[in-house]
Amino acid sequence: MLDAPRYIADADIAVPALNFTWVTSDIRSYYLDIDEALFDRLNKLSDTGCMGLTLAIAEWIVHRFDGQNDDPIPLQFVEAGWASLVYPAYCVYTELPDDDWRGPVREPLNMTVTIVNDGIFCRDENPDPAVHPGWLRNLARRVLDDTTAFDAWFEACVERLETVAPAVKRERGMFDDMAMWDGAPLPRQAFDPAFPYKPEDGPGLVDEFLKSLDPDGNEFLRSVDEMTEAFADERDDNDTFNMTPYRYTSVEDEVSFGKAQTEVEAPVPATTPGTTFDFYSRPDFIPESVVGAPLDFVWKGAQAHIGPVEQVTPLMEQIWGVTTCAEIGMCAGVMLWVKWRLDGFAEVDHDLELAEASFAYCVDWRYLDRDGGPKGKPPDQPPAMSAAMKVNSLMRRALDMDEYWYNQYQPVSETFHSAHIVRHILPNAAKRVFDNWLKVVSDRLRVYFPKPGDGGRKFAEFESREAYRAYTAPHRGVPVPPQLLDPSFDYNPEDREALVAKFLSGLDPSRNRYLHPRTNAGTRLRGRALPDQLTTHQ
Numbered sequence: 001m002l003d004a005p006r007y008i009a010d011a012d013i014a015v016p017a018l019n020f021t022w023v024t025s026d027i028r029s030y031y032l033d034i035d036e037a038l039f040d041r042l043n044k045l046s047d048t049g050c051m052g053l054t055l056a057i058a059e060w061i062v063h064r065f066d067g068q069n070d071d072p073i074p075l076q077f078v079e080a081g082w083a084s085l086v087y088p089a090y091c092v093y094t095e096l097p098d099d100d101w102r103g104p105v106r107e108p109l110n111m112t113v114t115i116v117n118d119g120i121f122c123r124d125e126n127p128d129p130a131v132h133p134g135w136l137r138n139l140a141r142r143v144l145d146d147t148t149a150f151d152a153w154f155e156a157c158v159e160r161l162e163t164v165a166p167a168v169k170r171e172r173g174m175f176d177d178m179a180m181w182d183g184a185p186l187p188r189q190a191f192d193p194a195f196p197y198k199p200e201d202g203p204g205l206v207d208e209f210l211k212s213l214d215p216d217g218n219e220f221l222r223s224v225d226e227m228t229e230a231f232a233d234e235r236d237d238n239d240t241f242n243m244t245p246y247r248y249t250s251v252e253d254e255v256s257f258g259k260a261q262t263e264v265e266a267p268v269p270a271t272t273p274g275t276t277f278d279f280y281s282r283p284d285f286i287p288e289s290v291v292g293a294p295l296d297f298v299w300k301g302a303q304a305h306i307g308p309v310e311q312v313t314p315l316m317e318q319i320w321g322v323t324t325c326a327e328i329g330m331c332a333g334v335m336l337w338v339k340w341r342l343d344g345f346a347e348v349d350h351d352l353e354l355a356e357a358s359f360a361y362c363v364d365w366r367y368l369d370r371d372g373g374p375k376g377k378p379p380d381q382p383p384a385m386s387a388a389m390k391v392n393s394l395m396r397r398a399l400d401m402d403e404y405w406y407n408q409y410q411p412v413s414e415t416f417h418s419a420h421i422v423r424h425i426l427p428n429a430a431k432r433v434f435d436n437w438l439k440v441v442s443d444r445l446r447v448y449f450p451k452p453g454d455g456g457r458k459f460a461e462f463e464s465r466e467a468y469r470a471y472t473a474p475h476r477g478v479p480v481p482p483q484l485l486d487p488s489f490d491y492n493p494e495d496r497e498a499l500v501a502k503f504l505s506g507l508d509p510s511r512n513r514y515l516h517p518r519t520n521a522g523t524r525l526r527g528r529a530l531p532d533q534l535t536t537h538q
Contacts, residue, residue: 001072001218002079004063005056005192011149014066019145022104027111030142034134041158042130046183048085049165050129053157054119055081056191057136060150061112064143065105074109077116080220083213084120085185086206086248089230092220093121108143112136123311156193164190164199174315174435175423185248207248215246232298276502277482279336279356285437285487286340293427295345299383302390305424306417315419319442320412323477325362326449327410330442331398332358333485334418337434338391341425345384350374350513354395357514360507362479363500365401372513387425391418406468408455408475440487448484448493449477 022030042050055078062074073096083090094117101110119132137154141147168183187205189195215221222230227245234243277283282291299305307313319330332355339351350373361368375396378389395418398404398411419438423431452474462468481499483489509515 002059002075002082004066005059005188007149007153007192007194008060008063011153013060013064013144013146013149014068015145016067017145018104018143020104020143022107024102024107027107031111031115031135031138034131034138038137039130039134041162042133043128044167045130045158045161046165046168047123047129047181048183048186049161049167050133051081051085051119051181052165052186052191053133053161054116054136055085056157056188057133057140057154058112058116060140060153061108061136061143064140065109068105069109071106071109074113076218077113077220079213079218081116081120082188083210083221085181086210087227087230087243088120088181090222090227091120092222093117094220104143108139111139115139153193157191160190160193160197164197174318174439175313175420203248210246210248213246276506277486279352279482282340283336283486285433285485286337287430287433290337290341290426290430291343293341293430295383295425296427297383297425299381299386299425301380302378302386305387305421306390307420316412316416318439319415319419320410321451322410322442322445323449323451324404324407324410324475325477325480326445327412327415328358328362328398329480329482329484330438330445331395331411331415331418332482333441334415334422334438335391335395336485337422337426338388338418341422341430342384342388346382346388347374347385348388351388351392351395353512353514354392356482356507357512358395358399359479359482359503360515361399363504365405367516368399368401369514369516370396370399370401372515383425387421391421394418405476406472408457408472410451410475437487441485444484444487444491445480448491449480451475451477 042053045053058074058078058081062069062078077091077094080091094113096110096113098110101107115132115135119129123129140150144150165183165186184199184202185206187197187202187209189205190197190202213221215223224245231243231245282288307315319327322330335351335355339348339355342348354373357368373392374389375393376389378393379386394414398414404411423434426434455475457471459468462471478496479500481491481496482503483499484491507515509517
């Protein structure tokens with residue numbers, strides 16, 4: 001376990017007297033108010049600079065209570081936190097039971113663990129890295145009997161970090177994990193003002209620290225096997241990823257994360273405007289090499305390869321901001337990649353029918369028979385069947401009329417999770433093509449079919465159901481022509497209605513089990529007759 005740094009040991013801070021007031025109900029007031037000038041300075045540091053400073057402050061707080069606390073948990077968690085600067089998954093997400101951590105000794109330690117944990121794992125909720133060292137500095141100054149040594153140390157660290165760890169922005173791809181840090185990992189020695197730290201020495205010092213760790217003796221460090229598995233998953237999605245558990249060779253190990261995701265293919269020459277979209281033939285934007293490629297991906301189950309659910313990632317930011325009809329079209333396009341990737345390995349022909357029917361649904365929800373094709377809970381194995389059924393179930397969930405038709409919110413998570421599954425099962429060479437396709441399509445949909453900016457109103461605010469439905473209609477938006485799934489299609493907004501009409505007139509319910517047959521005699525849905533002619537809803 002970590003020894004106290006010499007600058008803390010020399011400060012002699014573990015005094016028996018607790019000369020500070022501590023009231024549980026007032027805890028937030030002890031740390032939340034950060035000096036504005038200090039915040040501006042911290043905000044100019046890298047993610048790893050801010051988080052390293054947070055961890056170094058945490059050591060001051062833990063050692064302030066030496067002799068009064070013999071529980072190893074706080075220091076063990078801080079040790080795991082230092083490893084997380086290399087890769088966040090080294091550290092185990094932790095929430096200590098509040099009832100076991102009460103009083104003026106254990107409660108400050110609990111708050112220290114909480115703030116460190118939030119800094120590592122909850123940056124989507126509070127993405128400004130400056131808050132965590134700012135908060136812990138306030139907490140440290142609250143519990144220290146004399147802050148003279150701490151204040152001098154803190155200023156020396158900030159001055160050094162302003163030189164060796166200025167704010168940087170790592171180039172991120174859509175599928176990059178927001179949990180990854182901006183900036184190279186910093187060793188503990190960088191926070192010792194007496195240590196002659198040079199950035200070029202950082203990788204070697206970090207490597208020595210990782211090699212010294214004993215995951216078997218620290219419950220907050222993941223095992224070698226767990227990290228091997230985590231790195232294998234990362235490498236499966238990004239063939240440039242290069243890390244070995246509990247080793248660190250260079251900053252390139254960190255920077256390589258996401259590089260492949262930012263490289264894109266050159267755009268395909270535009271096709272002739274007005275070309276119809278054929279759902280039943282492989283589109284040119286899906287490489288032929290995808291079809292029949294060996295299933296060499298790791299598959300751990302239907303839920304194991306969806307996107308992260310506790311953070312807003314670059315992909316999430318990329319695909320939201322469009323109307324419901326546009327989002328459904330995007331989700332349908334993602335499902336086409338599943339069909340052609342798994343063709344011959346699983347029953348996927350019906351996915352083409354569902355993709356086609358989803359565009360008719362956006363004209364009038366009554367045209368869709370959501371349960372017309374194969375369905376059921378996706379199994380965890382075999383991989384092809386599991387992946388295909390999971391994405392199909394996500395598409396059908398996006399087409400849930402009760403959930404999304406009269407709703408200001410879009411089925412973004414369905415597209416998000418489907419895209420993560422698709423990218424996981426694609427051959428490495430095709431992942432970049434898929435990334436580019438999704439970016440081009442989502443960018444164009446956002447231009448032509450943006451979500452209105454007046455969201456957030458609740459049903460109770462409206463005088464009637466009709467008024468609320470009228471409010472949600474622009475959020476649902478108008479039907480989108482399926483040609484927008486083809487990045488090469490030269491789209492003119494003035495052609496939208498004609499393209500949708502042409503699509504509708506070409507539908508054949510006899511070959512699509514997800515479409516209700518056209519009839520004006522006897523077919524009724526929810527008390528309303530299904531019209532015998534497809535018409536665009538208002």
